[in-house]
Amino acid sequence: MQGFQEDLYLDTPLSxxxxxxxxxxxxxxxxxCHLVAQEIFENxxxxxxxxxxxxxxxxxxxxMxxxxxxxxxxxxxxxxxxxFYRFAEILPLLIGNPLYIWCALELKRYFGISEPLGADNAKEMYSRTKQMIRENHMTPQWCMETSNVELVCTTEDPTDDLLYHKKLLGKTKTKVLTAFRPDNAMFCERTGFAAYIQKLGSVSSLPVSxxxxxxxxxxxxxxxxxxxxTTVSDDGIPDFTYVAADAKEVEDIYQKALGNQDLSKHEIDAYRTAFLLAMGRLYHRHGFVxxxxxxxxxxxNTTRVAAIGQSTGFDCTDDATKVKSIGFLLDTLTxxxxxxxxxxxxxxxxxxxxYAVLAAGFCDGDAKAKVQLGAPWWFNDQVYGLERQFAAAGNLYPLSLSVGMLTDSRSFLxxxxxELYRRLxxxxxxxVVERGEYFSGESYLKRIIEDVCYRNVKEYFGF
Incomplete structure (x- = not known):
């Protein structure tokens, strides 16, 4: 059985x-992405x-x-x-899992290794790659430069001082920006909400009462x-139902949250609705996506989260948020x-x-692809998820307007x-061409590919 092949997913001369x-x-x-700016700076x-x-x-x-x-x-x-040895033991058993292909690509691109990794050659692979790390002085910045990364946006909380982003300005080949992630100010039901709000008030030197x-x-x-x-914001929306509320009701809920009082589902949704609307207004005012x-x-898995911490592999997908609730949010802002x-x-x-249909319904003359469907992310950033989006959603929203792929990752590899996205x-x-469904010529295919891979994202975010 052969190792990694450069024709991966490219099964015709045209592809x-x-x-x-x-x-x-x-x-x-x-x-x-979720890279750590300090690690990039210290390199x-x-x-x-x-x-x-x-x-x-x-x-x-x-x-694992x-x-x-x-x-x-x-x-x-x-x-x-x-x-490493314990992970190497299971890698050959991850058939059909994106981890298998990701690891194969990473071994090939960063170490020039085509053969598969397993328990039988783990020690040899470990020594070999460790020597190459030393010889090539592999660091976070080396990984980004080797991968031809022009720009990355990490993700930070509003209270972050962005110290390392400031230190990185103009110092690296890869430009390092951040994204504004205000989720901690939205989760009013969490135990630490009041303490977080006080921290925000202190950092901004403004009253938050x-x-x-x-x-x-x-x-x-x-x-x-x-x-x-930066012109980038990120908002996480778990379990959201649009609930319109007047200013007094929102204020009453906010005060209850500051007092660490229990909130009903209705109150949580009313607060989240008011919060997301307020943030949307700010993003529009200041030119953020x-x-x-x-x-x-x-x-x-609350037991394991309590023992190990958040964002350690115990998050899942959910269908509690209805498309209509996001539609109401977009409609109110419109x-x-x-x-x-x-x-x-x-x-x-x-x-x-x-969601592709919803996005198209809120596009207008203000901007090209003003509202659009993002790349398949997290549990969907694999072959099936990518192909599903190309084939299904592409029928409902022009694929040529997409801002392409992201990593959503904490790994420099x-x-x-x-690359996987571009191959697919x-x-x-x-x-599509070989089925006779597209015949506008190669010049347009060139434009579409280069736009989706690179130009659209630069134009859309104003990088």
């Missing part, structure tokens, strides 16, 4: 031609492939748990070498982020004339076509996910 000629060498703009050489793969990657952690591997070898105190004061403080921080060049990540089911550019990311893959995009386009 190979399109990928090699137009997609392969386009720069990467990774407009949504320390990686210890080994175990660290590169397993220090932050909850995809791999989740897979399914095989019954002890947590000590996942997020515990075992060395990265030991963790009222809901209006809260929004003013967030605007203050939004402008602070904007000073560093509003990215709505819809359908997360956070901290499903009726006020303040709908910003918006990208919708439904995590529930069964609803992806409905995750950029081959852009070229295969899809070639299939």
């Amino acid at each position: 190979k031609h399109l990928y090699a000629t137009y997609a392969k060498d386009m720069p990467i703009i990774d407009y949504h 320390e050489e990686f210890e080994d492939l175990g660290q590169m793969w397993l220090a932050h990657d909850h995809y791999k952690w989740r897979a 748990r399914t095989f019954g591997i002890d947590e000590m070898y996942i997020t515990g105190e075992a060395s990265f070498e030991e963790k 009222t809901f209006r004061g809260l929004i003013d403080a967030l605007e203050n921080r939004l402008l602070y982020f904007k000073e560093l060049g 509003m990215q709505l990540h819809v359908g997360t089911y956070l901290d499903a 009726s006020e004339g303040v709908l910003p550019k918006t990208i919708l990311y439904p995590l529930d893959g069964t609803n992806i076509e409905n 995750s950029y081959p996910r852009h 995009l070229c295969r899809f386009l070639a299939q």
